[in-house]
Amino acid sequence: MRDQELKHIGKPYNRKDGQEKVTGQAVYVHDMELPGMLHAKCVHSPHAHAKIVSIDTSEAEKVPGVKAIVTGKDAPYRVGLYMVDKNLIATDKVRYQGEIVAAVAAVDETTAERAVSLIKVDYEPLPIIHNVDEALEGNILVHEDLHTYEHMAGVFFPQKGTNIASWNRTLKGDVKKGFEEADFVLEDEFSVPAVAHVPMETHVTIAKADPYSDKVEIWSSGQSPFAIRQLLAKSLGINKSDVHVTVPYIGGGFGGKAGIHLEPFVTILSRAAKGRPVKLKATREEEFNLLPTRAGMRTRVKTGVKKDGSITAMEIYHDWDSGAYADYGVNVGKTAVYSGAGPYHVPNIELHSRTIYTNKVFSTAYRGFGHLETHWGIERHMERIATELGMDPFDFRMKNALKPGDTTISGELVYKTTGSPTACLEAVAKEIGWTGRKTEAERAEELKTGKIRGKGLALLQKAPAMPSYTSTAAIMQMNEDGHVKVMIGAIDMGQGANTVMAQIAAEELKIPMDDVEVVWNVDTDKHPYDWNTVASKYTFMGGNAVRKAAKNMIQQMKEVAAQVLRCHPDELEHDNGVIYHVHHTHRQIPFKKLAMGYMYENGNGIGGPVIAHGIYMASGLTNPDPETGQGRPGLVWTFGAHGVDLEVDVETGEVHVLKIASAFDIGKVINKKLVDGQVLGGVIQGLGSALIEGYKFSPDAKLLNPSFTDNKIPTAKDIPDQIVPIYIEDPETAQVDGPYGARGIGEHPMISVPSAIGNALYDALEIDFYRLPLNPESVALAIANASKKQ
């Protein structure tokens, strides 16, 4: 479809929920009160690894207003999305400091907190696994019964008698031969710490368990109402249809609210309180210390290259410090199997991705889903290879980036319509004025001012990480006035899904945006199914489903109109809220006369309420081969690149980002205002990972920074002077099976931001950084150490 024919696609509409949110009318679960509602507070483990010897709740029970107290023995259930490894409440032993050991439901929060302070727990401390190296020794196990845990077989590979929740592999080509062909081999090690999602709204759940049946009602801040329904039912051994989940507006998710979290646990409390609704809202400290994070990760990478710069072979170990649980974490690890070497053509590769248990806060999905972590190492490593070869890092990337006809590391064939990483790289290089690395003379001259500028580039890629059979649906109903209500199963958590879906519906129905409303307050009893609101997949998948629903709605109206207008439905067109004959355009019927069925003058009615639905099922995906990781996991790839221009204060170590240019082969921009929002937000979140953020643990594995006092994120004063989003909308490389050619972009802006900054720091200082964050301390001390050596 040519752009001039599009009325709504590509128009920067304001977000539909904007006014409601800025005027404070939007309702969140934190706002909700139900009649008879109780409030919950939790007892958290002070130990990272300890046996629970005894729990004495007798004093807490005496507090007036306490209605229920639960401990592990009241909740003999496990929960998990990909790996069912997590107890609802710690049972027998605790695996991280912060884990829930007991909880109280009481008439108000103060009473619940008082009761919690009176619960006495005796622990017998156990030896602690602090990091992946200790975990890999395998002398101490975080999960003794790992081999008995239910998991998606053939996709995840828990290693019995170890701390490895899943060991996934890629094997492509002949790695030995590849390294033999190399003129040069470089080995590196990189790492990133665990990082928090920090949504404005902390996790919150209200659960109401019917005391006379299995029925459960849940109001949650979750990203994924249908996943909550499925996993809660599975965990408690009840029917999915007995679980009714409602998600009103939510204040940000970033992956931390995907899957399932507090919902089954609060259900247990409601059951214990004889069915009274129970609300649990996470404090900010619980958000950091109880609820999951992005995993820490270590990359060990070895690459062989020829003198001309072509990559011959790679060997990679990505070891994920998933903390105490890996229910979602194993799938983060799995992404490395098909994406863990960056957007490069690597003919021979052996890649191991191990998701590993330790005694720390556990990990889950986080915007970028493993890619910021893998790309940190890979894109810094590629920079170093270029340096060693004496090649311009731009040229090195252009030479090795995926091109049509290449295959990815999991053997997926790249088509022209898969998108173009090189177009993105060229765009950002131009925007930041990349002309190659700084010379020694330039550096020496700048050093006199105390500040040195540096430029850096990095590539990125990502495809949705989800089961191969992921599906979604949309339902569309027309009202008597010709307005259309669209129901989808995805959550608009700020990314703008409801606005984009309204644009697609309005486009296909050819009606004004004001005549379309995507119904919020997603309700699993009413809204159609969507797997999870994650993975930058919804514009693509949901967009296709809404498009199909709209086409179906038009077809329904045409069939009734054809009877009235005495013609074949194929002779009819639609526009401006009417169905009309393609040639005798005066023969027409308005939508509103068809919305509830058409009525003839004599009173006869035909047709009926116009209700349409559309579905989308991920097409042609396969599970990776268990031995080699080969397969087709990528529904839709989005490629991108960042170019950074920064200035580093050589004394304080402060990095000031002057400009980040970020290009994405997005195929088609459906709403520039919303896409810009994703890019600006994502780049700043990536900047947080690059320069500021990271969990710190004490020697006994207690989280040292569980609040904003010491867990900092970027503020308005920390953002780059300029962020320049660039969108590649080349019809030649657009996504042919996406809506209007569009691809996802929600997560991509934060991937490789740290890599580009690390590469720019190398340009400025000729110092290689291997660990995040690049905070003033690490930069200043590295500079000081480097000058000492000279």
Next chain:
Amino acid sequence: MLSKFDYQRPKSLQEALTFLGEYPETKLLAGGTDLMVVLRRNMQIVDHVLDIKEIPETKRFEYKPGEGLFIGASVTVNQISESEPVKERYMALKQAADSLASYQLRNRATLVGNICNASPGADLASPLLVFDAVVHIATPQGNKEVPIQSFFTGVKRTVLNPGEIVIGVQLADSETEDHSVFLKQARIKGHDLGIAGITLRMTPSHKVSVAMSAVAPTPIRLVDLEKQISEKSLDDTLPEWLESEIKNHIKPISDIRSSADYRLHISGVLAKKGMKKLLEMGGK
């Protein structure tokens, strides 16, 4: 919050002292920006909270030529930042005020609260140290005055006894030719606690004083260093000399916010930058 406290808001100093005499464990509340954190985290269980903001003496905020500047205990950090005499004569104090927390918190936080909390990293302590501030304390036995140098006794500890109230602090008079500079290094550029803070002051007679925060158990005035500076000429070599010399006068620790190594490094950098600024401002 587990504390269930009784809240008092006396209208006179006498009333407040009487109440404190009866309940000496009472917590004093001015801005509450430190107290609320303590209460919310249940770090202390408190039975009585006494709000000092209605006590007239604590509201006094006044500059008198010859006497100096009096800052009452209810005066907020933003009031200090916006005050003309502070901008004219106590520049480092204004700079420190502007670096404390966020604008919203500065609307409530008070300077006296900042020093009574006695964090080693108290942002407002180092300017007070170089301006020879005197802490005015009301006690049941009458008022007493304690120089700021003797006010801090350890991490989160002061000379204050139960039943006593700080009414305000008096800063020595400062002339408009008196130059001072405050510098602070934090982890981020926005709202954050300092890894290290420094105030340098140079009087019109070229007497240099130096004080730091977050590099010792209390905010400290570097008296020995000042003596060494007084024996040196105020030339271009002074900042570089100070950068390395200051490291011999402080003993920072490693903690969650910074390693001792970086604290030492950045203390030198801040001292050098600060001294350069002082010299530029007309110290030469």
